[in-house]
Amino acid sequence: MTAQPPHFYDFSLEPHFATTMQGPVAAMWQQREEGKFTGVDQRQIGWLGLTGHNSDKVIVVINGRIESYWKYQEVFYDLVRQGYDVFAIDHRGQGVSERIANDTELGHVEEFDHYVEDFTTFMNDVVLPRGYQQHFMLAHSMGGTVGSLYLEQHPQVFTNAVLSAPMHGINLTQWMKPIASPLARVVEQLQRQPDYAPGQVPYYPKPFADNKLSQSEIRYQWFRELYEQKPELKIGGPSARWVWQGMAAAKRCVQHAYQIQVPVLLLQGSDDTIVDNSAHDVFHRAINQAGGQCEIKVIHGARHELLFEQDKFRTPVLAAALNHFKKAETIQE
Structure with missing residues (x-):
């Protein structure tokens, strides 16, 4: 048995987006399993499961900064249609998980390792006990750092x-790279409580024409409308x-x-223009030089x-x- 070519897959497409989201995706979403567990410092961390599609194979999705598993409904739909169970987690301080700062729209964390520790608890207490034979990771952006x-x-x-645009480095101008981290540390020390990094602001629904994230207007607008319908999901800029x-x-x-x-x-x-693509090359080379496999x-x-993104x-x-x-x-077969 060989891996199927890309054209084998039948994915959700932009021309049918509204019909797909209102029909089969909404029906799938009604069957979701949701729960919470206690993470580092007793914070409540939210998770989602879409099960009953495969008892042997599961894809665990790790989303990015400011995201929630609520945003990934179309992605989950495409994965379960291919015969996988799916689990996902919302990081501390965002999504449906407990906030860390008094300002609920501030993207804040005390220690980045807390994200990893929470994910470890999620795997140990929620996913691994289900007894799947194979566990696949799909991690995006900051989720790629955690993953x-x-x-x-x-x-x-x-x-x-699979790491999608992983944050192995942040895209900064050359002159900012050496000073960004020390500057953020100095700013944090001057703040009396967690606050936005210089130039960062609370949640702002950036118009599609100005966004740097996606060229799919229908998917972008759906995500922004979701956050208006569920304002508790809104997260703005990061803290220092x-x-x-x-x-x-x-x-x-x-x-x-x-x-x-x-x-x-x-x-x-x-x-x-969000993450530093050159860091991917270093990551890729390090794995392969150590005898691992990274493409x-x-x-x-x-x-x-x-x-x-757009379908293409x-x-x-x-x-x-x-x-x-x-x-x-x-x-394995």
């Missing part, structure tokens, strides 16, 4: 992993502490990449949110991810 650190620390849990914590964690991902033992597919948007697939013309970008992204998972299934 990379988890893979480095727990090399035997996942069968393989999050900035230097995030930069340090991204650097650790690359430094310890040699510890990753499972096959990794790294998906990169050529027009991504980079560049989606030419795509922006940061590969899973929410999103379809090959999902096809590549599923082909990567199916390679592992073929090997």
Whole structure:
């Protein structure tokens, strides 16, 4: 048995987006399982499960900064239609999980490792007890940072992993790179309580024409409307502490990449202005030089949110991810 070619997959498409979301996606969403567990510092962390599709294979989705699993309904629909159970987590301080700062729209974390520790608890207490034979990771942006650190620390849990535009570095101008982290530390020390990093503000629904995330207007507008319907999901800019914590964690991902033992597919948007694509090359090289397997697939013309892009970008992204998972299934068979 060989992995199926990309055209084998039947994904949700933009011309039918409204009908798909209001029909089969809404029906799937009614069958979701939701729960909470206690994470670091007794914070309540929310999770979702879509089960009953496969008792042997599960895809665990780790979303990015400011995101929630509520945003991923179309993605989940495409995954369960391919015969996978799906689980997802909302990071502390965002989504349906408990906030860390008094300002509920501030993207804040005390220690970046808390994200990883929460995810470890999620795997140990929620996902692994279900008894799946194969566990696949699909992690996006900041979720890719969390996922990379988890893979480095727990090399035997996942069968393989797909990292979508992982935050292995933040895209900064050359002159800002050496001073961004020290500047954020100084700003944090001057703040009496957690507050926004310089230039950052509370949640603001940036118009589609000005956004750097996606070129799919229908998907972008749906996500913004979702946050208006569920304002508790809104998260704005990061805190000064999050900035230097995030930069340090991204650097650790690359430094310890040699510890990753499972096959990794790294998906990169050529027009991504959010993360530092050059850091992906260093990450990729470190894994392969240590005897591991890491492949980079560049989606030419795509922006940061590969899973929410126009069909011409999103379809090959999902096809590549599923082909990567199916390679592992073929090997096991």
